[in-house]
Amino acid sequence: MLPRKFYNRDTVIVARNILGKRIIRKIRGIVITGIITETEAYRHTDDPASHAFVKQTERNKAMFDEVGHAYVYFMYGMHYCFNVVARHPKSKAGAVLIRAIEPEKGIKKIQKNRGTASLKNLTNGPAKLTQALEITKECYGADLTKDSKLYIEEGIKPKKIYESPRIGIKKASDKLWNFKINIKKI
DNA sequence: GTGCAGATCCCCT
């Protein structure tokens, strides 16, 4: 799996470099894996859109804690989103939102969790992939650098990375901190 | 295919 130091770099760098990596989720003996295809970077004092921008609170404290852990939060009354804590050593907070993955193993389980047989609509959104992988606040703070029920390892090498403004937020839309790759031909 | 309403919880002010 990816070492701690992978996450000990600028959040935007990690958001780009984590594309193509493989996320592994184990649920009661069932293994689900997928390739990370879309991410967003959320930093600290220079990023008004970040949860960490105002100050440290009970909800966002994981963003200030050790890198390589999970930051999971609940929103809109029904959805979870999954982030990986990552930041430059000089920064106090930061996280990379995992917005989409390309499923590899455990597709049956994913379809069951998502309640659909569709293949295209399984994990192509931040709340969809947490539902597909059964990521809830139980996973808050989980260490992603250890072999456990949830971690990240090496994957494929992306060719072209596409940059855009981050999705669904109003602030700091000038920052092109949404990154994605196209891996339809693996 | 686009657009909008509704779901409905938790943390912060």
Next chain:
DNA sequence: GGGGATCTGCACG
């Protein structure tokens, strides 16, 4: 007591 890093279904055309 407000609003949010979203998704789905249904309406319309």
